[in-house]
Amino acid sequence: MNLPNKLTLMRFLLVPVFMLFMYIDNPYSMLIALIVFAVASFTDFLDGNIARKYNIVTDFGKFMDPLADKLLTTVALIYLCKIGLCHEIVLCIVLAREFAVSGIRMIAAANPAGSKVIAAGLMGKAKTVFQMFAIMLGLGGLALYNLGIINAAALGTVSLVTGVLMWIMAALTVVSGMQYILPNLDLIRNAK
Numbered sequence: 001m002n003l004p005n006k007l008t009l010m011r012f013l014l015v016p017v018f019m020l021f022m023y024i025d026n027p028y029s030m031l032i033a034l035i036v037f038a039v040a041s042f043t044d045f046l047d048g049n050i051a052r053k054y055n056i057v058t059d060f061g062k063f064m065d066p067l068a069d070k071l072l073t074t075v076a077l078i079y080l081c082k083i084g085l086c087h088e089i090v091l092c093i094v095l096a097r098e099f100a101v102s103g104i105r106m107i108a109a110a111n112p113a114g115s116k117v118i119a120a121g122l123m124g125k126a127k128t129v130f131q132m133f134a135i136m137l138g139l140g141g142l143a144l145y146n147l148g149i150i151n152a153a154a155l156g157t158v159s160l161v162t163g164v165l166m167w168i169m170a171a172l173t174v175v176s177g178m179q180y181i182l183p184n185l186d187l188i189r190n191a192k
Contacts (some may be wrong), residue, residue: 002056007047011068014040031143041132076135085138085162090170096178101180107187124175134165153176
């Protein structure tokens with residue numbers, strides 16, 4: 001297994017660690033969750049760059065890299081919804097897009113005319129980066145509040161900015177989803 005694929009697997013393994021620290025009740029747990037999320041997010045940047053630079057892009061990476069991203073960000077968004085930093089509609093938009101894109105990828109891979117792997121596009125990557133930034137901002141605000149570094153008013157400001165960023169991310173999610181769906185409508189129409 002090559003290094004980019006190992007980094008992708010590492011991201012999968014960091015998800016339960018991230019979840020654990022989000023639910024532990026002590027002043028440092030949110031900070032540790034933020035660090036784990038940031039490290040996992042960085043592996044996304046790193047694995048893609050290494051794969052492209054050294055021309056070791058694999059079908060495994062094309063499938064598993066976006067799946068690892070979806071798992072990491074979805075878990076974080078569910079938690080942020082629970083505590084009011086992300087609206088449920090935003091989460092539904094993200095989930096609908098992810099299921100639709102995954103479905104199209106599966107149809108493309110099973111296409112009898114020749115399997116087709118649909119890699120992440122530029123807008124999808126931009127959406128992922130924006131999504132990870134918004135999540136880290138929300139987690140960072142909570143970490144600082146739990147550590148007593150900022151007060152409730154400052155946390156309210158961070159929460160407001162995070163909420164606005166989440167809605168912008170939802171719009172990017174819709175646009176990037178359409179960039180996957182529209183060019184591949186023929187796969188859907190011809191699927192058996």
